[in-house]
Amino acid sequence: MEYYKYLRQYVGQKPIILPGSVVIILNEKSEVLLQKRHDGNWGLPGGLMDLGESFEEVAKREVFEETGLVVENLKLLNVYSGSQYYLKVSNGDELYSVTAVYYTSNASGEIKIDYTESERMQYFGMDNLPEKLTSEYREFIVHYIERENSAKIR
Incomplete structure (x- = not known):
């Protein structure tokens, strides 16, 4: 059972902290791979951490599960957290x-x-x-673009 589902058995819909990873996958044209989800929104491949996993292991596992691709040489852009990353999903879970x-x-x-x-x-x-x-994925990609542009200037 996925860890967050296990937690939900005890806390119901109350807010919990959920760690996860996403990956900006670039092709040879520096285009980014996005996935269109069933709600009609686009996002980056990735997902939630299971017990005992590192952030990098989550990233590699989730990308493979969702896309069939094996990713290597992952570089950390940033870890995003805080009150602005609060969500209440359609089923009422916070x-x-x-x-x-x-x-x-x-x-x-x-x-x-x-x-x-x-x-x-x-x-x-x-x-x-x-x-x-979605706005959070757009934010991640914009931060990546800013980082790359900053690196080119140096």
């Missing part, structure tokens, strides 16, 4: 997310969509992100 955001251009394999998680995968140019990209 949570504060703690998200480690990685980036890499080292992905191998063929994209295989897990249709229980997503309905589509697509690479997007950084200046052509979909309108229905």
Whole structure:
């Protein structure tokens, strides 16, 4: 059983802290891989931590489960947490997310969509992100772009 589901048995819908990871996967054109979820929104591949996992292990496992890709040479962009990452999801569950955001251009394999998680995968140019990209994922990608632009200036 996934850890958060185990916790929910005891706390119900009260707020809990949920750690997880997402990955900005870049292709050779520096486009970012996004997944379209069943709610119509786009996001980055990733998910929640299970007991005993590191943030990097979560990132690699979730990317593989959701996309079929194996990612290597992950670089940590940032860990995002705090009151602005409070969510109340459609079923009424409340949570504060703690998200480690990685980036890499080292992905191998063929994209295989897990249709229980997503309905589509697509690479997007950084200046052509979909309108229905959720705000937190857009923030992560903007921070990545700012970091890359800052590195080029140096």
